[in-house]
Amino acid sequence: MAQIGEIISQLIGLQQKPAPFTSGEPLFWDDPHISVHLLEAHLNPDIDAASRNPETIDRSVKWLVENLALKAGDSVLDLGCGPGLYTSRFARAGLQVTGVDYSHRSIEYATKFAAENNLNIAYRYQNYLELNDKNRYDVVLLIYGDFCPLNPEQRTTLLNNVYRALKPNGKFVLDVSTREHRKKHGNKNRWQALESGFWKPGPHLVLEEGFDYPEQSIWLDQYTVIEANGKMSVYRNWFQDYTPEAITNELAQNGFVVESLWGDLTGTLFTQESEWIGLVTYKK
Numbered sequence: 001m002a003q004i005g006e007i008i009s010q011l012i013g014l015q016q017k018p019a020p021f022t023s024g025e026p027l028f029w030d031d032p033h034i035s036v037h038l039l040e041a042h043l044n045p046d047i048d049a050a051s052r053n054p055e056t057i058d059r060s061v062k063w064l065v066e067n068l069a070l071k072a073g074d075s076v077l078d079l080g081c082g083p084g085l086y087t088s089r090f091a092r093a094g095l096q097v098t099g100v101d102y103s104h105r106s107i108e109y110a111t112k113f114a115a116e117n118n119l120n121i122a123y124r125y126q127n128y129l130e131l132n133d134k135n136r137y138d139v140v141l142l143i144y145g146d147f148c149p150l151n152p153e154q155r156t157t158l159l160n161n162v163y164r165a166l167k168p169n170g171k172f173v174l175d176v177s178t179r180e181h182r183k184k185h186g187n188k189n190r191w192q193a194l195e196s197g198f199w200k201p202g203p204h205l206v207l208e209e210g211f212d213y214p215e216q217s218i219w220l221d222q223y224t225v226i227e228a229n230g231k232m233s234v235y236r237n238w239f240q241d242y243t244p245e246a247i248t249n250e251l252a253q254n255g256f257v258v259e260s261l262w263g264d265l266t267g268t269l270f271t272q273e274s275e276w277i278g279l280v281t282y283k284k
């Protein structure tokens with residue numbers, strides 16, 4: 001068991017700002033325990049946690065079908081599809097849908113839900129940083145800020161993968177967060193001691209801290225979790241927040257043209273107070 005003195009000196013180190021995108025524990029979405037709570041969060045209709053609430057998703061799917069002029073048989077790839085909240089709705093709208101996610105628990109849930117509801121959806125457990133599909137889709141989706149936790153190299157890899165996966169002139173639709181979102185929702189310093197909880201099944205202490213990197217529009221939510229046997233795990237959720245100019249430039253550098261820019265993916269107009277930027281782009 002780790003000595004308290006050893007734990008304290010590790011905690012002193014963890015109060016220092018790490019270099020941007022320094023990794024923490026490798027497993028989050030696919031962690032066998034955490035993913036139970038994440039699935040609950042995806043499916044909880046009352047909170048916008050791992051997924052947005054069902055009313056917003058309904059509006060978003062309707063808006064996307066209309067705005068992208070999608071018609072029956074068009075092919076859509078949803079990257080980071082989670083338990084299939086968008087894919088199921090797109091399949092019901094007659095589209096040919098593929099969902100990719102690297103949470104075993106979400107993909108299992110989504111596959112079962114599709115079978116029980118007679119929905120023809122191709123689900124795949126895969127890291128989208130390793131996506132190798134070529135010239136296959138009319139539309140690729142990346143919804144709920146999933147671009148933002150990636151480091152710059154990963155973002156370039158993902159954009160290259162999406163570019164390759166799209167048919168000529170295919171569309172890439174995504175949303176990214178702004179600094180307004182982080183100011184509202186970024187972690188504050190706080191702690192919690194629990195018998196059992198989100199991070200661990202047994203007794204543990206959670207120390208939360210937010211680190212701001214304002215010059216780079218980067219934010220870190222850091223969770224240090226100490227279990228009863230003294231084992232310490234550090235989870236780091238990084239976020240690259242964007243302005244319309246920054247995301248438009250980054251997409252342009254990787255071959256995408258912004259067709260329209262919004263305050264979300266339901267057609268809300270973008271303002272300086274918007275917490276999100278919704279983007280409809282196409283492959284040049």
Ligand SMILES: C[S@@+](CC[C@H](N)C(=O)[O-])C[C@H]1O[C@@H](n2cnc3c(N)ncnc32)[C@H](O)[C@@H]1O
Nearest residue numbers: 029051080081082101102103126127128143144
């Ligand atoms: C914030 S949730 C959004 C889920 C879904 N897009 C929605 O809005 O309902 C992020 C999802 O992306 C998945 N994910 C994160 N990184 C991934 C990666 N590198 N490859 C595949 N899936 C990933 C997670 O497992 C999770 O289901």
